[in-house]
Amino acid sequence: MSLIRVNNVKKVYNGGEGEVVALGGITFDVQEGEFIALMGPSGSGKSTLLTILGAMNPPTSGQVIIDDIDVYNLPNEKRADFRSEYLGFVFQQFQLIPYLTAIENVMLPLAITGKSNREQVTMAERVLEKVGLGSKKNRLPNQLSGGEQERVAIARAIVNEPPILFADEPTGALDTKTGEEIMELFKLLNRDGQTIIMVTHNPEFLSHVKRAIFIRDGVLDETKHPGKKMA
Numbered sequence: 001m002s003l004i005r006v007n008n009v010k011k012v013y014n015g016g017e018g019e020v021v022a023l024g025g026i027t028f029d030v031q032e033g034e035f036i037a038l039m040g041p042s043g044s045g046k047s048t049l050l051t052i053l054g055a056m057n058p059p060t061s062g063q064v065i066i067d068d069i070d071v072y073n074l075p076n077e078k079r080a081d082f083r084s085e086y087l088g089f090v091f092q093q094f095q096l097i098p099y100l101t102a103i104e105n106v107m108l109p110l111a112i113t114g115k116s117n118r119e120q121v122t123m124a125e126r127v128l129e130k131v132g133l134g135s136k137k138n139r140l141p142n143q144l145s146g147g148e149q150e151r152v153a154i155a156r157a158i159v160n161e162p163p164i165l166f167a168d169e170p171t172g173a174l175d176t177k178t179g180e181e182i183m184e185l186f187k188l189l190n191r192d193g194q195t196i197i198m199v200t201h202n203p204e205f206l207s208h209v210k211r212a213i214f215i216r217d218g219v220l221d222e223t224k225h226p227g228k229k230m231a
């Protein structure tokens, strides 16, 4: 069974200037343990697809099935629970809370789990160690470099051990060397079993991922066949 099944997903936005077909019918599967780069020109529908996969943006038609659950068949409240249990997100702007320390930021998703404070601290410390920030856990975001803030955002996204990690241009705001280091971290997480789907503009990152999915004008670009195993 596939971890994710994307079945003929279409998305039409109704804007001021009429309808925009952002996705024209997208179908693919994701297996557990994959590391996928979602690539395509600006405006091709990558963000739309990522938010639809991320249970945040209902498609106009088609289904997203994750772990046998038809995500958009769930009532809104159940879908929110599903999202916090199954999905982690890292954004280009790290979206850390500026007045909370690194570890407090990482603990945020644990607040609703009913775990004891001691347990939450232990989980957050473990994941901060994993991303290489154990010694800086008590710093505020503005006392950390861009790459370190990104590591905090990644730690926060995975502290709940979600089966799927989504990243939207996670290296977009970083210099080349820092971006490479962050890619190495994603690779490490993937080697430990984390399924990752990442939107990126950067063709250099193709060497790091296991599969690339190319979109053009809202449909899969079948002219690009990078092969299944890339790394």
Ligand code: ADP
Pocket (backbone or CB within 6 Å): 015, 042, 043, 046, 047, 048
């Ligand atoms: P990127 O190209 O980096 O994905 P975009 O500029 O396309 O970023 O989109 C940034 C955000 O703005 C997204 O959340 C997207 O849904 C939204 N957006 C993009 N185009 C429009 C539009 N025409 N009208 C309203 N919102 C839009």
Ligand code: ADP
Pocket (backbone or CB within 6 Å): 013, 014, 015, 020, 021, 022, 040, 041, 042, 043, 044, 045, 046, 047, 048, 049
């Ligand atoms: P990408 O991430 O590849 O840049 P997007 O998914 O942001 O692409 O956008 C795909 C198309 O959908 C673009 O034409 C964009 O302007 C449009 N779009 C995206 N979000 C919105 C929105 N919220 N409202 C209207 N149009 C949107």
